[in-house]
Amino acid sequence: MPPAANFSQPGRRPAPEPAVLGLTCRQEGFYWRMAGADESRDKLTAEQPMGVDSAMSDFFKKLMVLGMGLVMAVPLLAMETAGSFEQACRLAREAGARPYAAPAFAWPDELRQLTYDKMREIEFDTRQAVWRPEGLPFQLQFFHPAFIQNTQVVMHEVVNGQVVDIPFSRRYFNYRNSGVTGEGWGPISFAGFRVNFPLNRPENFDELVVFQGASYFRALAKDMIYGLSARAIAIDCGQPGGEEFPCFREFWVERPEKSATSLKIVGLFDSPSLAGAAEFVVTPGEETRMECRVFLAARRELVHYGIAPLTSMYWYGKMRSAVADDYRPEVHDSDGLLWKAGGEVWNWRPLDNDGRLRLSGFGVEALRGYGLLQRERNFACYQDLEALYHRRPSAWVE
Numbered sequence: 001m002p003p004a005a006n007f008s009q010p011g012r013r014p015a016p017e018p019a020v021l022g023l024t025c026r027q028e029g030f031y032w033r034m035a036g037a038d039e040s041r042d043k044l045t046a047e048q049p050m051g052v053d054s055a056m057s058d059f060f061k062k063l064m065v066l067g068m069g070l071v072m073a074v075p076l077l078a079m080e081t082a083g084s085f086e087q088a089c090r091l092a093r094e095a096g097a098r099p100y101a102a103p104a105f106a107w108p109d110e111l112r113q114l115t116y117d118k119m120r121e122i123e124f125d126t127r128q129a130v131w132r133p134e135g136l137p138f139q140l141q142f143f144h145p146a147f148i149q150n151t152q153v154v155m156h157e158v159v160n161g162q163v164v165d166i167p168f169s170r171r172y173f174n175y176r177n178s179g180v181t182g183e184g185w186g187p188i189s190f191a192g193f194r195v196n197f198p199l200n201r202p203e204n205f206d207e208l209v210v211f212q213g214a215s216y217f218r219a220l221a222k223d224m225i226y227g228l229s230a231r232a233i234a235i236d237c238g239q240p241g242g243e244e245f246p247c248f249r250e251f252w253v254e255r256p257e258k259s260a261t262s263l264k265i266v267g268l269f270d271s272p273s274l275a276g277a278a279e280f281v282v283t284p285g286e287e288t289r290m291e292c293r294v295f296l297a298a299r300r301e302l303v304h305y306g307i308a309p310l311t312s313m314y315w316y317g318k319m320r321s322a323v324a325d326d327y328r329p330e331v332h333d334s335d336g337l338l339w340k341a342g343g344e345v346w347n348w349r350p351l352d353n354d355g356r357l358r359l360s361g362f363g364v365e366a367l368r369g370y371g372l373l374q375r376e377r378n379f380a381c382y383q384d385l386e387a388l389y390h391r392r393p394s395a396w397v398e
Helices: 085-096 116-120
Strands: 063-071 139-143 154-159 162-165 192-201 204-212 216-219 229-231 233-235 247-254 263-270 274-283 288-298 305-307 314-316 336-341 345-350 369-373 394-397
Touching: 085 263, 085 274, 085 288, 139 154, 192 247, 192 263, 204 274, 204 288, 233 274
Parallel strands: 063 288, 063 394, 154 247
Antiparallel strands: 139 192, 154 162, 192 204, 204 216, 216 229, 233 305, 247 263, 263 274, 274 288, 336 345, 336 369, 369 394
């Protein structure tokens, strides 16, 4: 079996029964909020979400709201419980004290050599979603490792303070015309997971948040479709030696109550330079909010690293003429960086793309928040019936 955390795991979720239905899942949008650590950096803070000035309300329609607390050292933590953030911090601290070792997952040739089109033939069977039989407000679905989906994560469910393994099983998936046989695979795990929730209509479980690839995640608010993403941490962005991408290795997801309006997710990530733990409390709605805490255990001095980093796409827009032979006026997931400094000072930096790698730095005292925004909400600004750029979410970090 793939490596798991070194604490008692008394149960295993049984594999689902075979099924043949394919996946049908709608995609929507999200907002990020950041809470800081105290000056001594020896414990995490838990601020309540702060409001956004009404004058800026048009900018913040349909936000991915992420809240982040960063701590470099945690000498004293709250009492550990199985699958908790505190326990993940301890595991990260122990891993950070050891030399980096790549995870020992099998990577079968049959999966590695799949084409993009064949990989897309593998779909999660929505009838097998975790918590669907129990009628809970959230559901878990998984991604299959294949082609470029080459990172794998160990999944656990936390039930009444106890950890229950969710082992990989082919019965979660429909393989359709992929040609996959499953012969001689060895121990493999999932390539990531998504959380579904009735975000737009009570009868339909839409995608809410996805964790897949490195430490990336992205979420949705009502009536949105996927656009920009966030990461637990960024290392050496734009540096001559290349960027390093820590990867999530293990997740613990707390089973929600039937009346729950939020979902708690704890993750463990690792890379040659550091190990870390992250906690996400996801609250869906008109503005989907994510209250986040991140702990880092560095294996080396970190000179260039990014806290609460955002990633988006900008091809062209108001700052650059349309590409020849493309009828669309603008093509982007975000069109600018907004930040708020002390004294209610708002600053706006439009995005641009001239084909070169460029780094911009801004000195800010008393930073109150920042985000990547998609301002235009009129279809006529983009005229794209497939990409629907006017429905891409913005992200705000406090």
